[in-house]
Amino acid sequence: MDVDDPHLSHDEIARIARRIDRPVVLVGMMGVGKSSVGKRLAAALHCPFIDADDAIEESARMSIPEIFEKHGEDYFRDGERRVISRLIEGNGGKIVIATGGGAFCNPQTRALILDKAIAVWLDSDVDTLVERTARKNNRPLLKNGDPREILGRLREERQPAYSQAPVHVVSGNGPHGKTVARVLKGISEWL
Numbered sequence: 001m002d003v004d005d006p007h008l009s010h011d012e013i014a015r016i017a018r019r020i021d022r023p024v025v026l027v028g029m030m031g032v033g034k035s036s037v038g039k040r041l042a043a044a045l046h047c048p049f050i051d052a053d054d055a056i057e058e059s060a061r062m063s064i065p066e067i068f069e070k071h072g073e074d075y076f077r078d079g080e081r082r083v084i085s086r087l088i089e090g091n092g093g094k095i096v097i098a099t100g101g102g103a104f105c106n107p108q109t110r111a112l113i114l115d116k117a118i119a120v121w122l123d124s125d126v127d128t129l130v131e132r133t134a135r136k137n138n139r140p141l142l143k144n145g146d147p148r149e150i151l152g153r154l155r156e157e158r159q160p161a162y163s164q165a166p167v168h169v170v171s172g173n174g175p176h177g178k179t180v181a182r183v184l185k186g187i188s189e190w191l
Contacts, residue, residue: 027104028122031132034098042096105161121165
């Protein structure tokens with residue numbers, strides 16, 4: 001389901017929050033705003049927020065670029081799956097989790113999220129992704145090549161996985177508050 005209407009009152013947000021009984025997991029491309037939107041969504045729902053990438057770095061005691069460099073992407077994805085599983089299973093109930101861009105592409109991780117959480121696909125156009133990812137120099141998949149080409153290719157490759165999320169929200173260049181309202185509206189319609 002695609003969501004366009006960003007207008008919700010405090011009472012409507014509170015009613016939606018009361019209906020959520022499992023983790024909300026944000027999926028989508030790097031740079032789409034999962035962490036920024038996730039923090040604001042968690043605040044609106046009065047629940048904890050966890051960035052899976054931060055939890056992975058804490059668990060591994062090294063940065064994601066270091067994990068990629070030392071062990072490779074397959075090793076990273078396996079650890080990512082285990083951490084996301086722990087976050088979902090160990091924090092039952094209402095929590096917002098932002099995942100890394102490739103997490104939902106792993107069939108086991110995707111099945112877990114779809115079964116035990118509310119999956120929300122935050123989507124954005126390639127121009128927005130390029131602009132946002134250029135702000136940080138910690139994106140291992142963008143290190144070796146043209147970021148626009150890589151992001152466009154990854155977005156196209158990952159779209160079939162992302163499209164399995166029951167809630168689809170476009171995150172544009174506007175205020176994150178509007179995206180949060182769209183996410184809440186989408187969750188409400190899905191519930």
